[in-house]
Amino acid sequence: MRHFEHFRVGSTYELGTSRLTSEDIIGYARVWDPMPFHLDPGAAARSSFGGLVASGWHTGAVVMGQFVRSLLADSTCQGSYGMDEVRFLRPVRPGDELHGRAVVEEAAPHPRRPETGTVHFLVEASNQHGETVYRMRTRLLFGRTRSSAPVRQEADAHH
């Protein structure tokens, strides 16, 4: 079980590989992002993309799934504040692979909740050609190990 203390600035985690088929791309788009260039190969061929491309939200969700399964599910993560600088850098096309990666950019105890700490991650995905196709930053809240978290003032009052 990974606590706040597990995450050191500069640590890099490989999150796994996912390959998106045209069925995956169209299936996601039908439910969540029904733009013609995500949904309809003919319309996509006539669009500025020149063919079917994955929704950026699909790419982001796939990489989030990698992040959760490889790192966060077995941790004291208590949720996310959100994301910054989410960028869809290159089109993701049928057959493309997504290799996710997370790098710890900052880690600090929470100023008002001493039993927790905040970790800032840079999350990226590259394709099978080594090109970065997706990037974002996110701040996650983690519980701290008992030994490193100071005793809370409120708890002291009960002693």
Next chain:
Amino acid sequence: MRHFEHFRVGSTYELGTSRLTSEDIIGYARVWDPMPFHLDPGAAARSSFGGLVASGWHTGAVVMGQFVRSLLADSTCQGSYGMDEVRFLRPVRPGDELHGRAVVEEAAPHPRRPETGTVHFLVEASNQHGETVYRMRTRLLFGRTRSSAPVRQEADAHH
């Protein structure tokens, strides 16, 4: 068909209403974000959330779907650069409604692709109590109407 010129700074669009059931929340989490507090009512009850909460990515995807269906699918939108300042402001719990809203914050012709223009939207969702639960900013590229887009230099060369 909405072109770049349709979008005026300050224009506000109501995107619709979606209600999330616990089945929706668990179903999304199982595929895309299998954290215990999105997936397992018992574990969620013991978490800092005190009960099941929707994945922030789920909330974002639902609101993106509202945005696409109510506004973008019938437009010349050519895709998104990404998002900034994505914030999960309050938990979204089973039975909660998401009322999406998009406001045009900036609109400018593209500096190098005169047949297109960029529109900056603030996208928010409030719940059934009027509380804002989700917010993000996104930049989208739209095609311009023929009449307002200047003739391209490259096209002139063929005359």
